[in-house]
Amino acid sequence: NAGVTQTPKFRILKIGQSMTLQCTQDMNHNYMYWYRQDPGMGLKLIYYSVGAGITDKGEVPNGYNVSRSTTEDFPLRLELAAPSQTSVYFCASSYLDTEAFFGQGTRLTVV
Amino acid sequence: AQTVTQSQPEMSVQEAETVTLSCTYDTSESNYYLFWYKQPPSRQMILVIRQEAYKQQNATENRFSVNFQKAAKSFSLKISDSQLGDTAMYFCAFMKQLGGAGSYQLTFGKGTKLSVIP
Numbered sequence: 001n002a003g004v005t006q007t008p009k010f011r012i013l014k015i016g017q018s019m020t021l022q023c024t025q026d027m028n029h030n031y032m033y034w035y036r037q038d039p040g041m042g043l044k045l046i047y048y049s050v051g052a053g054i055t056d057k058g059e060v061p062n063g064y065n066v067s068r069s070t071t072e073d074f075p076l077r078l079e080l081a082a083p084s085q086t087s088v089y090f091c092a093s094s095y096l097d098t099e100a101f102f103g104q105g106t107r108l109t110v111v
Numbered sequence: 112a113q114t115v116t117q118s119q120p121e122m123s124v125q126e127a128e129t130v131t132l133s134c135t136y137d138t139s140e141s142n143y144y145l146f147w148y149k150q151p152p153s154r155q156m157i158l159v160i161r162q163e164a165y166k167q168q169n170a171t172e173n174r175f176s177v178n179f180q181k182a183a184k185s186f187s188l189k190i191s192d193s194q195l196g197d198t199a200m201y202f203c204a205f206m207k208q209l210g211g212a213g214s215y216q217l218t219f220g221k222g223t224k225l226s227v228i229p
Contacts, residue, residue, distance in 0.1 A: 031215065042115070042202055042219030043156075058216070090156065092217075099146065100217055102156035 002026050006091050006103035013081040013110045021076040021106050023091030029101075031094045032074040033058075034066065036087040037105075043090060049074055081110045113138045115205050117220035124193045125228050131178075132188045132223050134203030140164075144206040145179065145186045146217070151199040159201070162186065190225075198227045 004025045013019055025032065030051050035043035045058030049068040063085055065077040074093075078085060088107050092100040114137045124130035136145070147159040162170045162179050169177050174194075178187045190197055203220040 033217070035217075035219075040120075040221065042204075042221050043217070044219075045216060048216065088154065092156075094215065096215070099158045099161060100156075105154045 004091055004093055004101050004103040006089075006106050008106060009104065010107045011109070013078070013108065015081060015083065015110060017081050018077070018079050019081070019108075021078075021089055021091070021108075023074045023076065023103060024072050025074075025091075025093040025101070026072065027093060027095070027101065028071060029093035029095045030071070031096070032068065033092045033094075033100065034064070034074070034076045035090045035092065036060065037090060038087050046076065046089075078108075083110050086110045113140075113205050113207060113218045115203050115218050115220035117203055117223050119223045120221070121224045121226070123226040123228055124190075126193055126195060128193055129189060129191045130193055130225065132190075132201055132203075132225065134186045134188070134220060136184050136186065136203070136205050138184070138205065138207065140207050142208070144215075145177075146204040146206065147175070147177070147186075147188045148202045148204060148219075149197075149199045150202065150222070151196075156202075160188065193227045195227050195229065198225060200224050 007022045033048045034046040047066040049055045088105045091103045094100040116135045143164045145162045149157045160172045174191045176189045200222045202222045205218045
Protein backbone atom coordinates (compact mmCIF):
# COMPACT_ATOMS: atom_id res chain seq x y z
CA ASN A 1 0.00 0.00 0.00
CA ALA A 2 1.27 3.48 -0.86
CA GLY A 3 -0.33 5.19 2.18
CA VAL A 4 0.43 8.92 2.17
CA THR A 5 2.67 10.14 -0.63
CA GLN A 6 4.32 13.55 -0.64
CA THR A 7 6.22 15.19 -3.45
CA PRO A 8 8.82 16.57 -3.77
CA LYS A 9 11.11 15.21 -1.04
CA PHE A 10 13.45 18.19 -1.22
CA ARG A 11 13.17 21.69 -2.66
CA ILE A 12 15.12 24.92 -2.61
CA LEU A 13 13.14 28.10 -3.28
CA LYS A 14 14.23 31.69 -3.68
CA ILE A 15 12.54 34.37 -1.61
CA GLY A 16 9.29 35.43 -3.27
CA GLN A 17 8.87 32.29 -5.37
CA SER A 18 5.77 30.13 -5.19
CA MET A 19 5.34 26.39 -5.07
CA THR A 20 2.86 23.64 -4.30
CA LEU A 21 3.61 20.68 -2.08
CA GLN A 22 1.62 17.69 -3.25
CA CYS A 23 0.00 15.15 -0.95
CA THR A 24 -2.14 12.17 -1.88
CA GLN A 25 -3.47 9.25 0.14
CA ASP A 26 -5.05 5.99 -1.02
CA MET A 27 -6.71 4.93 2.25
CA ASN A 28 -9.99 6.78 1.68
CA HIS A 29 -9.41 8.83 4.83
CA ASN A 30 -11.69 11.77 5.47
CA TYR A 31 -9.22 13.79 7.48
CA MET A 32 -6.03 15.23 6.10
CA TYR A 33 -3.49 17.54 7.72
CA TRP A 34 -0.42 19.61 6.94
CA TYR A 35 2.23 20.05 9.61
CA ARG A 36 5.58 21.79 9.68
CA GLN A 37 8.51 20.67 11.79
CA ASP A 38 11.18 23.20 12.65
CA PRO A 39 14.59 22.06 13.98
CA GLY A 40 14.38 20.78 17.55
CA MET A 41 10.63 21.22 17.64
CA GLY A 42 7.56 19.07 17.39
CA LEU A 43 5.07 19.33 14.57
CA LYS A 44 2.76 22.32 14.27
CA LEU A 45 -0.55 22.17 12.41
CA ILE A 46 -0.81 24.48 9.38
CA TYR A 47 -4.16 23.49 7.85
CA TYR A 48 -6.53 20.57 8.03
CA SER A 49 -9.48 19.19 6.09
CA VAL A 50 -12.38 17.03 7.23
CA GLY A 51 -13.44 16.09 3.71
CA ALA A 52 -13.54 17.20 0.09
CA GLY A 53 -14.38 20.88 -0.19
CA ILE A 54 -13.82 21.61 3.52
CA THR A 55 -10.63 23.12 4.91
CA ASP A 56 -9.73 25.11 7.99
CA LYS A 57 -6.77 26.85 9.60
CA GLY A 58 -4.56 25.25 12.17
CA GLU A 59 -2.05 26.82 14.52
CA VAL A 60 0.32 28.42 11.95
CA PRO A 61 -1.59 29.10 8.69
CA ASN A 62 -0.06 32.44 7.65
CA GLY A 63 1.71 32.31 4.28
CA TYR A 64 -0.02 29.10 3.18
CA ASN A 65 -3.14 28.05 1.32
CA VAL A 66 -4.77 24.67 0.76
CA SER A 67 -7.53 23.11 -1.27
CA ARG A 68 -9.32 19.76 -1.12
CA SER A 69 -11.12 19.02 -4.34
CA THR A 70 -10.98 15.24 -3.89
CA THR A 71 -10.77 12.85 -0.95
CA GLU A 72 -7.33 11.72 -2.08
CA ASP A 73 -5.48 14.99 -2.61
CA PHE A 74 -4.59 17.85 -0.28
CA PRO A 75 -2.01 20.21 -1.82
CA LEU A 76 -0.31 22.96 0.20
CA ARG A 77 0.47 26.21 -1.61
CA LEU A 78 3.19 28.72 -0.68
CA GLU A 79 2.55 31.96 -2.56
CA LEU A 80 5.49 34.20 -1.61
CA ALA A 81 8.20 32.10 -0.02
CA ALA A 82 10.02 33.59 2.96
CA PRO A 83 13.07 32.32 4.90
CA SER A 84 10.78 31.70 7.91
CA GLN A 85 9.10 28.97 5.86
CA THR A 86 12.28 26.90 5.77
CA SER A 87 11.15 23.70 7.46
CA VAL A 88 10.20 20.07 6.97
CA TYR A 89 6.57 19.68 5.92
CA PHE A 90 4.50 16.61 6.70
CA CYS A 91 1.18 15.63 5.27
CA ALA A 92 -0.96 13.19 7.26
CA SER A 93 -4.32 11.52 7.01
CA SER A 94 -6.60 9.71 9.42
CA TYR A 95 -10.00 8.11 9.72
CA LEU A 96 -11.93 9.79 12.55
CA ASP A 97 -9.95 9.43 15.78
CA THR A 98 -7.65 6.65 14.72
CA GLU A 99 -3.93 7.04 14.27
CA ALA A 100 -2.62 9.56 11.77
CA PHE A 101 -0.55 8.18 8.90
CA PHE A 102 2.25 10.44 7.77
CA GLY A 103 4.03 10.99 4.50
CA GLN A 104 7.82 11.00 4.42
CA GLY A 105 8.06 14.76 4.52
CA THR A 106 9.33 17.52 2.26
CA ARG A 107 12.46 19.42 3.26
CA LEU A 108 12.04 22.99 2.02
CA THR A 109 14.78 25.60 2.10
CA VAL A 110 14.04 29.24 1.23
CA VAL A 111 17.11 31.30 0.37
CA ALA B 112 -5.01 25.48 24.11
CA GLN B 113 -3.40 22.14 24.74
CA THR B 114 0.30 21.88 25.52
CA VAL B 115 2.49 18.81 25.53
CA THR B 116 5.77 18.89 27.43
CA GLN B 117 8.65 16.48 27.04
CA SER B 118 11.23 17.48 29.63
CA GLN B 119 14.07 15.25 28.38
CA PRO B 120 15.62 16.61 25.15
CA GLU B 121 18.05 13.69 24.94
CA MET B 122 18.44 10.29 26.57
CA SER B 123 20.63 7.27 26.10
CA VAL B 124 20.27 3.65 27.12
CA GLN B 125 22.40 0.54 26.85
CA GLU B 126 21.21 -2.14 24.48
CA ALA B 127 18.87 -4.64 26.22
CA GLU B 128 18.19 -2.23 29.10
CA THR B 129 14.95 -0.41 29.91
CA VAL B 130 14.33 3.31 29.46
CA THR B 131 11.39 5.57 30.29
CA LEU B 132 10.54 8.74 28.37
CA SER B 133 8.45 11.37 30.14
CA CYS B 134 5.51 13.37 28.83
CA THR B 135 3.06 15.69 30.54
CA TYR B 136 0.17 17.55 29.00
CA ASP B 137 -2.27 20.24 29.89
CA THR B 138 -5.91 20.14 28.88
CA SER B 139 -9.39 20.84 30.14
CA GLU B 140 -10.86 18.14 27.90
CA SER B 141 -12.18 14.90 29.38
CA ASN B 142 -12.16 12.87 26.17
CA TYR B 143 -8.93 12.71 24.25
CA TYR B 144 -6.26 10.39 22.96
CA LEU B 145 -2.54 10.17 23.57
CA PHE B 146 0.13 8.81 21.28
CA TRP B 147 3.82 8.16 21.11
CA TYR B 148 5.35 8.54 17.65
CA LYS B 149 8.85 7.49 16.64
CA GLN B 150 10.84 9.41 14.03
CA PRO B 151 14.02 7.62 12.90
CA PRO B 152 16.63 9.39 10.75
CA SER B 153 14.56 8.51 7.69
CA ARG B 154 12.11 11.22 8.88
CA GLN B 155 9.13 8.87 8.71
CA MET B 156 6.66 9.34 11.59
CA ILE B 157 5.75 5.91 12.96
CA LEU B 158 3.04 5.27 15.55
CA VAL B 159 4.44 3.42 18.56
CA ILE B 160 1.47 3.25 20.90
CA ARG B 161 -1.93 4.83 21.53
CA GLN B 162 -3.98 5.40 24.70
CA GLU B 163 -7.62 6.44 24.99
CA ALA B 164 -8.20 8.73 27.97
CA TYR B 165 -11.37 6.88 29.01
CA LYS B 166 -9.46 3.61 29.41
CA GLN B 167 -7.88 3.02 32.80
CA GLN B 168 -5.72 0.15 31.59
CA ASN B 169 -2.30 1.16 30.32
CA ALA B 170 -1.65 0.36 26.66
CA THR B 171 1.03 -2.18 25.77
CA GLU B 172 2.56 -3.00 22.41
CA ASN B 173 5.24 -5.68 22.56
CA ARG B 174 8.32 -4.04 24.19
CA PHE B 175 6.56 -0.69 24.50
CA SER B 176 4.21 0.22 27.33
CA VAL B 177 2.85 3.40 28.83
CA ASN B 178 2.14 4.66 32.32
CA PHE B 179 -0.95 6.81 31.94
CA GLN B 180 -1.83 8.91 34.99
CA LYS B 181 -4.91 10.89 34.00
CA ALA B 182 -5.22 12.95 37.16
CA ALA B 183 -1.57 13.94 36.98
CA LYS B 184 -1.81 14.44 33.18
CA SER B 185 1.22 12.27 32.69
CA PHE B 186 1.89 9.80 29.86
CA SER B 187 5.31 8.16 29.99
CA LEU B 188 6.68 5.57 27.54
CA LYS B 189 8.69 2.57 28.73
CA ILE B 190 10.86 0.72 26.26
CA SER B 191 12.03 -2.69 27.48
CA ASP B 192 14.92 -4.69 26.06
CA SER B 193 16.11 -1.69 24.05
CA GLN B 194 17.37 -2.43 20.56
CA LEU B 195 19.65 -0.45 18.25
CA GLY B 196 16.69 0.12 15.94
CA ASP B 197 14.95 2.04 18.71
CA THR B 198 17.38 4.92 18.18
CA ALA B 199 15.14 7.81 17.05
CA MET B 200 13.31 10.94 18.08
CA TYR B 201 10.22 10.14 20.11
CA PHE B 202 7.26 12.51 20.13
CA CYS B 203 4.42 12.51 22.59
CA ALA B 204 1.16 13.74 21.04
CA PHE B 205 -2.29 14.71 22.28
CA MET B 206 -5.39 14.41 20.11
CA LYS B 207 -8.70 16.10 20.70
CA GLN B 208 -11.77 16.80 18.63
CA LEU B 209 -11.85 20.16 16.86
CA GLY B 210 -15.02 22.23 17.09
CA GLY B 211 -18.19 20.70 15.72
CA ALA B 212 -16.76 19.48 12.44
CA GLY B 213 -15.71 16.14 13.82
CA SER B 214 -12.07 16.53 12.94
CA TYR B 215 -9.20 15.81 15.25
CA GLN B 216 -6.08 17.78 15.97
CA LEU B 217 -2.75 16.33 17.04
CA THR B 218 -0.57 18.53 19.27
CA PHE B 219 3.03 17.40 19.58
CA GLY B 220 5.71 17.81 22.20
CA LYS B 221 9.22 18.91 21.18
CA GLY B 222 10.54 15.39 21.23
CA THR B 223 13.15 13.30 23.04
CA LYS B 224 16.18 12.09 21.13
CA LEU B 225 16.89 8.51 22.24
CA SER B 226 20.19 6.84 21.52
CA VAL B 227 20.62 3.11 22.12
CA ILE B 228 24.26 2.30 22.83
CA PRO B 229 25.70 -1.11 21.84
